[in-house]
Amino acid sequence: MHHLGAQLIASANRTFYDAVNQNEQIEARARVHLVFSQQGGLWLESGVARPWRVAVVSSVDVAGAGAWAQVGGATLTGSYTNFAFTRLASATDSTGTLQSCTAQNDNSSCLRQSHFSDVQGSVHWEKAFLELSAQTGYRFGNASDVTPDSRRWASASALIWFASGAALVVGGGRQPSNPARGLPARNYANLGVMFAAWPSPTAGAVPIEARASAIGKFDIAGAGASLERLQVHIPGVQSVEVMGDFTDWQPVELVQRGRDLWEALLPIGPGVHQLNVRVDGGKWLPPPDTPTMRDGFNGEVGVLVMPH
Known part of the structure; x- marks a missing residue:
């Protein structure tokens, strides 16, 4: 059985790396998805994001598509997302050569159209009290929009449900830069505890296979x-x-x-x-x-x- 559905997603967040790399953003997206008998599906989405306290002087247009499929006990997901925005940039490069600009802002800076695209793939597997996830991605775009350290990235995480409604979370990897928000690429590792709003996939202390x-x-x-x-x-x-x-x-x-x-x-x-x-x-x-x-x-x- 096939199902066609739609979602509206809105979010607001603040990111703080240090005194220099910090800002806020609001975002809204609409998504249409087609599900094939709970074994796979496709989606199309479009939206807009607006960061603050960054060199981006326009909203960020976001458009993308993706697909997912259940293969054995794993869920495989692939997606393509395009980002387009106007940013404030230097009018010259490091050698003093004038750069191509959409519009001149002043003698030292100009407005420049930027865009890049992310292709991502992920796999999620779960059994009883254990959930494992991994993802990798590649970024397409001009050298002025995509830094070499953000061309490729990968990460992985694990959830271990040790009680009803509580799980240990461990993960790490590399996160690409976010040019629209002026945030750099970085390596990261995390360790924490997640609390669920309803019972976890386990039944008490002994995992029971789903039926x-x-x-x-x-x-x-x-x-x-x-x-x-x-x-x-x-x-x-x-x-x-x-x-x-x-x-x-x-x-x-x-x-x-x-x-x-x-x-x-x-x-x-x-x-x-x-x-x-x-x-x-x-x-x-x-x-x-x-x-x-x-x-x-x-x-x-x-x-x-x-x-x-």
Whole structure:
């Protein structure tokens, strides 16, 4: 089954490296994505970013495309992103030769159109309490826009879930420069603890293999009085749970109504909702045949649209 969806993404952030390399940025993007039976998908996106306290004198136009696919237990992703903006630059190079400028700002500086493109590939693999990710990229652009130390980069990270809702994060690699924000390329390493807003992929201290992929059918229908009847068809299991924004991300156990039928009555209002399903205390996964989106913890949630 194919699904066509759209997303609007907005963010605001501040970056601080040192007293010189620090600034703020707001950004907004729109994305249209096509999902192929939960095994792969394509997306197109376009947006705009506006940095402050940098030599960029225009908004940054962002456009890109990408694709992802499930291969075995791994998710492979590839993307192409183009950045275009106007920046303040020196009117001459190191030898005193005049540079090509879009417009002259004063005797020593001018406005110059800049653009570059990033091609990135990544792989994400997870099993039980362990998640591994790696990515690499290459940047295309003129020498005036792309420094040699930002042509190529790579990084890797690992998450180890040691408790429900808490994981150890370790990673490192190289990050390319951000010309639009005046931030240099750098090597980095990180070590920390991440806290999830809902239970982790583990069930207590002992990892349990996910069985949600064995769900044969997922249904939802009106049950009157602002309630919806949620049904899951899956044989040979001991428990089925659901959680979503309509349960405040608290697990709710479904009641077994037959050999392979589980159901619950839940108050689900009109609009777009997010949810996941868990079988026998295993991993939280999107219900089958529902659109999905990435959550804030490098995982996926199902998307449920309830009509008004």
